[in-house]
Amino acid sequence: MEKVINIFILIPLLGFLASLVIPAKKEEWLSRVAFGTAGLNLIVVTIFTLYWILQGAPLLNMKDFALFVADGYEFFIDFCYDKISVVFLLLGAILTFLVTIYSRYYLHREEGYKRFFNTVLFFYLGYNLVTLSGNLETLFLGWEILGVSSFLLIAFYRDRYLPVKNAVKVFSIYRIADVGLILAMWLSHHLWLENITFAKLANYDLVHEHLQNHTWVGVAISVMILLAAAAKSAQLPFSSWLPRAMEGPTPSSAIFYGSLSVHMGVFLLLRTYHFWEHQISIRIVIALVGLTTALVATGIARVQSSIKSQVAYSSIAQIGIIFIEVALGFTNLALFHIAGNAFLRTYQLLVSPSVVSYLIREQFYNFKPREHTVEDSLPKRMEQTLYVLCLKEWNLDSFLYKRFWNPLKWAGKQVNFFTLKRIVVFALFVCAIALLLLRFETYIDAEVIHALPTVFALFGLIFVLKAFTERIHVRLSWTLIIINHVMIVLGVSFNEHFTSGHSFIYLSGIFVSGVLGYWGFFRLKRFEGNIDLDRFHGYVHQHPKIAFACLLAGLGLAGFPITPTFVGEDLIFSHIHEDQFFLAFLIALSLIVNGIAVIRIYARVFLGPHVKSVYDMAYRSS
Numbered sequence: 082m083e084k085v086i087n088i089f090i091l092i093p094l095l096g097f098l099a100s101l102v103i104p105a106k107k108e109e110w111l112s113r114v115a116f117g118t119a120g121l122n123l124i125v126v127t128i129f130t131l132y133w134i135l136q137g138a139p140l141l142n143m144k145d146f147a148l149f150v151a152d153g154y155e156f157f158i159d160f161c162y163d164k165i166s167v168v169f170l171l172l173g174a175i176l177t178f179l180v181t182i183y184s185r186y187y188l189h190r191e192e193g194y195k196r197f198f199n200t201v202l203f204f205y206l207g208y209n210l211v212t213l214s215g216n217l218e219t220l221f222l223g224w225e226i227l228g229v230s231s232f233l234l235i236a237f238y239r240d241r242y243l244p245v246k247n248a249v250k251v252f253s254i255y256r257i258a259d260v261g262l263i264l265a266m267w268l269s270h271h272l273w274l275e276n277i278t279f280a281k282l283a284n285y286d287l288v289h290e291h292l293q294n295h296t297w298v299g300v301a302i303s304v305m306i307l308l309a310a311a312a313k314s315a316q317l318p319f320s321s322w323l324p325r326a327m328e329g330p331t332p333s334s335a336i337f338y339g340s341l342s343v344h345m346g347v348f349l350l351l352r353t354y355h356f357w358e359h360q361i362s363i364r365i366v367i368a369l370v371g372l373t374t375a376l377v378a379t380g381i382a383r384v385q386s387s388i389k390s391q392v393a394y395s396s397i398a399q400i401g402i403i404f405i406e407v408a409l410g411f412t413n414l415a416l417f418h419i420a421g422n423a424f425l426r427t428y429q430l431l432v433s434p435s436v437v438s439y440l441i442r443e444q445f446y447n448f449k450p451r452e453h454t455v456e457d458s459l460p461k462r463m464e465q466t467l468y469v470l471c472l473k474e475w476n477l478d479s480f481l482y483k484r485f486w487n488p489l490k491w492a493g494k495q496v497n498f499f500t501l502k503r504i505v506v507f508a509l510f511v512c513a514i515a516l517l518l519l520r521f522e523t524y525i526d527a528e529v530i531h532a533l534p535t536v537f538a539l540f541g542l543i544f545v546l547k548a549f550t551e552r553i554h555v556r557l558s559w560t561l562i563i564i565n566h567v568m569i570v571l572g573v574s575f576n577e578h579f580t581s582g583h584s585f586i587y588l589s590g591i592f593v594s595g596v597l598g599y600w601g602f603f604r605l606k607r608f609e610g611n612i613d614l615d616r617f618h619g620y621v622h623q624h625p626k627i628a629f630a631c632l633l634a635g636l637g638l639a640g641f642p643i644t645p646t647f648v649g650e651d652l653i654f655s656h657i658h659e660d661q662f663f664l665a666f667l668i669a670l671s672l673i674v675n676g677i678a679v680i681r682i683y684a685r686v687f688l689g690p691h692v693k694s695v696y697d698m699a700y701r702s703s
Contacts (some may be wrong), residue, residue, distance in 0.1 A: 371404025590644025594637025617689025
């Protein structure tokens with residue numbers, strides 16, 4: 082019975098691969114493959130679910146295969162099938178089926194028709210991986226696919242400034258969610274001494290026994306899970322990314338940010354519910370985050386002039402209420418609420434183009450004065466203050482820039498003296514020192530050895546901050562990202578049991594991706610000359626093959642699951658000790674920044690308005 086679960090992954094995978102080989106001019110073939118894939122999966126899921134219910138709805142857990150096994154560590158793919166999986170699988174299949182049929186006509190003769198359906202099927206594959214995941218490692222695999230497909234669909238109109246800019250912004254928030262999940266996995270390894278499955282988390286006695294002796298570790302894991310969930314589901318203070326994600330086509334806005342992707346944070350909370358359900362403080366924090374978000378987002382939604390933005394903030398408010406329901410333990414109600422919210426927002430977004438023209442007509446022929454609202458009962462000054470705050474979206478964007486991004490940019494600008502030649506010389510010198518220290522480790526004081534991982538991780542963070550703020554040389558920024566990964570490996574190498582084989586697993590994907598990226602930028606520089614990072618160049622139209630190669634290289638550098646580095650990231654964290662939280666924080670911050678730096682390089686070089694365009698281009702929205 083468990084083996085059937087593989088079919089739910091295999092169907093989207095085959096559909097995605099088939100869409101890649103279909104020529105761009107064959108619109109009908111592309112659309113048929115897309116809605117045929119979703120439709121077939123819907124039929125199979127429905128039939129299997131009915132059979133599963135008749136069998137008494139047992140919890141199905143299947144360990145599929147191990148990607149990597151070492152002493153005390155195993156990275157394995159695990160699938161789980163229960164009521165949470167059923168709701169999300171059916172929801173995803175129905176909405177993907179409807180949206181692909183809608184897109185067949187909506188995007189007819191659109192330049193990126195093939196690219197749209199490729200990305201939607203890629204997203205659907207990642208979505209099914211997440212919903213069927215039986216452990217955090219499998220969930221993280223699909224989680225990464227969702228992040229990349231989101232970036233590609235928001236930047237669908239890649240010759241415009243604003244969609245590309247907002248795509249990078251959304252990916253930045255997603256990267257924070259990724260690292261929250263990585264830190265939760267790291268602490269979980271130390272708590273359980275294994276890659277725990279969600280099925281085992283349902284065992285109250287097992288969870289209680291471990292948390293009783295490691296209370297603060299349990300709280301830290303729960304906080305990291307909440308961080309990942311809040312960022313992925315656009316809860317405060319990350320709410321501002323969801324309206325920005327509406328820059329993509331209306332169908333992708335409907336399926337991603339109205340219904341499926343935006344509920345992944347709630348899915349994470351539901352999956353890990355048995356872990357934190359007895360941590361009262363965490364439940365209170367989750368409820369407060371949801372309540373605050375619901376109140377703030379409701380006010381913002383009421384003053385929006387754009388229908389998409391209004392729907393986005395309304396969806397955020399409903400998800401805030403769902404957070405409260407999950408925190409109170411009403412999981413069945415939360416699942417019902419998720420389905421209702423997803424269907425409603427998908428419908429609202431799909432009809433939004435028609436609603437615009439309808440409301441304009443109504444405004445002229447059936448004008449009605451504004452009705453009395455609850456805000457009118459407030460004192461006038463308070464009402465106007467709330468109005469201005471909601472109009473400014475409570476300065477959520479400014480808050481993130483001021484408290485997080487601007488300090489990182491400031492730190493990166495302090496090392497502007499680095500040139501490509503200087504950084505290579507300095508990196509080689511540091512590597513030589515590290516290798517000597519490793520060779521004579523037995524002769525060095527234990528306290529010094531304990532401090533060395535933090536020192537090298539700090540070096541790596543400095544390098545990647547410089548890459549993040551670099552505005553001229555592409556190859557310098559690319560080199561700094563590679564060196565950052567090398568510094569991470571050297572730092573963790575001073576912890577025991579970290580062998581050269583583990584270093585090879587991590588760095589093999591980095592070096593292959595790095596060389597591929599160098600090749601792409603060298604070719605592009607020969608053709609175009611100017612590829613600085615000071616503006617968007619839009620070279621994807623003239624050099625699509627180079628752009629695709631550099632995208633793959635960038636994903637490899639960012640630890641996307643196309644190279645061994647994806648497993649290597651988890652392996653690296655498994656060798657960071659429980660008491661080395663500052664080291665884990667530095668490496669996690671490095672992974673956040675290097676992912677954003679890679680996507681920034683790709684976006685600036687290949688996306689946006691073409692640098693040689695003779696036409697004026699709008700650089701800000703109205």
